[in-house]
Amino acid sequence: MEKELIMNAFHDVYWGVPISIYFWLMGVSAGAHVISGFGWVFGLKKYKQVGLIATLWAILALLIVPLILIHDLGKPMRFFYLLLPFYWHNSAPMSWGTVLIMLYPCMMSIYAYFMYKNNERMAFIFGIGSILSAASTHWYTGVVIQLNPGRDLNHTAIASLLFLVGAFISGTGFLIVTFWIMNIFLNPLKKIRDSFQEGFIKRFIKACSIGEKVEDSLIVEMGQVMAIGIVVELILTLNEYLQMIYGTMEEQSNLYDVLLGAFRVPFLAYVFFAMLIPLFILYLSPIKRRPFGVAIAAGLVCIGIFGMRLWWVLGGLFQQSFY
Amino acid sequence: MSEAKWMSKRTYGLQSPPSLGVPGKKRYAMVIDLRRCIGCGACVVADDPPCVRNCPTQATYKHESGFILQRYNRCIGCKTCMVACPYNARHLLPAARTDHSQPTDVADKCDFCIHRVTRGLMPTCVTTCMGGAITFGDVNDSESEVSRMLDTHKTMTLRSDKGTRPQVYYIGLDGDIADVAASYADRSVQMREEFNIFKRNRLGAGNIIEGESETGPVGFPLQVIRNMINFVKDIVEKGYR
Numbered sequence: 097m098e099k100e101l102i103m104n105a106f107h108d109v110y111w112g113v114p115i116s117i118y119f120w121l122m123g124v125s126a127g128a129h130v131i132s133g134f135g136w137v138f139g140l141k142k143y144k145q146v147g148l149i150a151t152l153w154a155i156l157a158l159l160i161v162p163l164i165l166i167h168d169l170g171k172p173m174r175f176f177y178l179l180l181p182f183y184w185h186n187s188a189p190m191s192w193g194t195v196l197i198m199l200y201p202c203m204m205s206i207y208a209y210f211m212y213k214n215n216e217r218m219a220f221i222f223g224i225g226s227i228l229s230a231a232s233t234h235w236y237t238g239v240v241i242q243l244n245p246g247r248d249l250n251h252t253a254i255a256s257l258l259f260l261v262g263a264f265i266s267g268t269g270f271l272i273v274t275f276w277i278m279n280i281f282l283n284p285l286k287k288i289r290d291s292f293q294e295g296f297i298k299r300f301i302k303a304c305s306i307g308e309k310v311e312d313s314l315i316v317e318m319g320q321v322m323a324i325g326i327v328v329e330l331i332l333t334l335n336e337y338l339q340m341i342y343g344t345m346e347e348q349s350n351l352y353d354v355l356l357g358a359f360r361v362p363f364l365a366y367v368f369f370a371m372l373i374p375l376f377i378l379y380l381s382p383i384k385r386r387p388f389g390v391a392i393a394a395g396l397v398c399i400g401i402f403g404m405r406l407w408w409v410l411g412g413l414f415q416q417s418f419y
Numbered sequence: 420m421s422e423a424k425w426m427s428k429r430t431y432g433l434q435s436p437p438s439l440g441v442p443g444k445k446r447y448a449m450v451i452d453l454r455r456c457i458g459c460g461a462c463v464v465a466d467d468p469p470c471v472r473n474c475p476t477q478a479t480y481k482h483e484s485g486f487i488l489q490r491y492n493r494c495i496g497c498k499t500c501m502v503a504c505p506y507n508a509r510h511l512l513p514a515a516r517t518d519h520s521q522p523t524d525v526a527d528k529c530d531f532c533i534h535r536v537t538r539g540l541m542p543t544c545v546t547t548c549m550g551g552a553i554t555f556g557d558v559n560d561s562e563s564e565v566s567r568m569l570d571t572h573k574t575m576t577l578r579s580d581k582g583t584r585p586q587v588y589y590i591g592l593d594g595d596i597a598d599v600a601a602s603y604a605d606r607s608v609q610m611r612e613e614f615n616i617f618k619r620n621r622l623g624a625g626n627i628i629e630g631e632s633e634t635g636p637v638g639f640p641l642q643v644i645r646n647m648i649n650f651v652k653d654i655v656e657k658g659y660r
């Protein structure tokens with residue numbers, strides 16, 4: 097009998113590319129923010145110099161997020177319903193996520209302000225708060241898609257962990273690339289800095305260390321930190337793969353989709369660009385101690401993690417579009 | 420603890436506890452006899468619906484007689500319920516409608532025709548089914564025809580492993596058809612083509628077309644870019660409703 101008997105309606109992939117981009121931006125933001133916390137919260141002196149600029153990148157990445165999310169709604173002008181008391185729904189992950197997404201930039205801005213003022217104590221206190229909110233906001237992005245029993249690919253307890261580790265490495269990678277580019281354009285940046293009169297803007301640029309060289313040793317060290325994250329990501333992915341391949345029929349066919357079907361391209365990009373090639377560059381290649389090599393690995397990680405967001409979100413929803 | 424009680428403890432979200440088998444409560448259900456079915460669409464109304472618990476604005480809720488209902492004025496069109504529903508039983512209403520008083524761009528679903536059932540009529544699908552394959556009624560009432568059908572026939576539900584306690588029962592359902600994975604893997608060339616045409620005709624973001632070459636190393640990124648262009652174009656089309 098033809099299978100179309102009860103499956104003759106086709107469906108869209110409801111959460112599509114824009115939501116993948118949101119997950120990626122959120123991850124980059126959270127990851128960059130954690131790096132900024134290395135200096136001001138965890139007390140690693142070396143990282144202090146880049147603290148403010150890392151947080152600024154994090155805020156910038158986060159500014160795009162609400163635009164994407166709100167425009168993706170069917171009724172964008174109703175977005176504030178999410179926060180109205182009589183509309184609030186305790187059991188919906190998205191209700192809690194909305195609060196987190198609003199809390200995170202606020203905490204981050206206060207933290208950035210105290211870094212700018214060089215107030216170590218307050219920066220420490222708000223640093224802890226904002227790192228916690230960064231982690232939980234990104235954890236939520238994993239959770240919101242994980243709590244759907246119908247989506248076999250995403251319905252796994254390690255989803256949020258995969259998201260967090262992915263966020264950390266892509267955020268670190270993003271910063272490495274920006275620092276490397278800033279080092280290349282050091283002289284023009286210096287000129288821009290010196291062209292300003294003494295005042296708020298100049299003080300701000302100085303606090304961000306724009307026009308100062310980011311030490312090569314720092315970039316290489318960040319590369320090493322990123323490499324540890326990549327190893328964890330690799331283990332988690334392997335774990336997920338094992339669960340899928342020993343899983344139910346639905347999990348297996350989802351896996352087929354990702355490994356060989358419609359999503360093989362982003363999946364392979366993820367495995368090679370986000371994990372295998374960077375690991376090779378960072379541990380085995382002759383350029384592993386050169387900022388140039390680290391920056392290449394970091395750029396690949398950013399692309400690869402975007403691939404992961406794509407196959408993770410689209411792949412989970414795609415299969416059922418036939419059902 | 421009886422199963423019904425345990426279920427009501429486990430239930431979360433803006434919903435009445437599952438009423439299947441609870442004395443004094445109604446639980447409307449449907450039995451579809453596939454021996455008579457000629458193959459039109461199908462819907463499932465869960466007794467423990469994931470769409471209700473995941474909706475952030477309480478736009479969708481469960482009535483104590485088992486109807487899962489939608490409040491259009493609350494819905495923001497976030498599509499969480501569509502992602503949560505294991506049956507793809509939900510859809511977003513179109514942006515342009517011939518009748519301008521009808522809601523647009525919000526989620527909708529089958530509501531077991533509550534407007535008819537509460538007036539003593541049968542749901543429209545029951546009355547229009549040419550083969551007379553669908554039976555509708557209160558399963559908690561042992562005298563009703565659905566109860567009799569359920570007692571006397573071997574029935575099956577779709578994807579009951581998803582913890583939804585579906586209330587649309589099938590007679591003569593072939594496991595091979597019901598299984599989403601099998602149906603996906605064995606789909607015919609014709610169905611594949613139809614699917615791709617459907618996708619090509621859509622403007623929505625996120626429709627990846629699975630053809631032979633379109634998901635390759637060039638095709639896939641192009642599709643992603645196309646999706647984003649559509650997403651941005653949509654800013655004008657939505658006109659900020």
Ligand code: SF4
Pocket residue numbers: 473474475476477478479493494495496497498499500501525526
């Ligand atoms: S689309 Fe509407 S009904 Fe569905 S989860 Fe969002 S607000 Fe609720």
Ligand code: SF4
Pocket residue numbers: 463464465468469470471487503504505506507508509528583
């Ligand atoms: S079948 Fe889907 S839309 Fe219907 S009640 Fe269950 S989860 Fe909700």
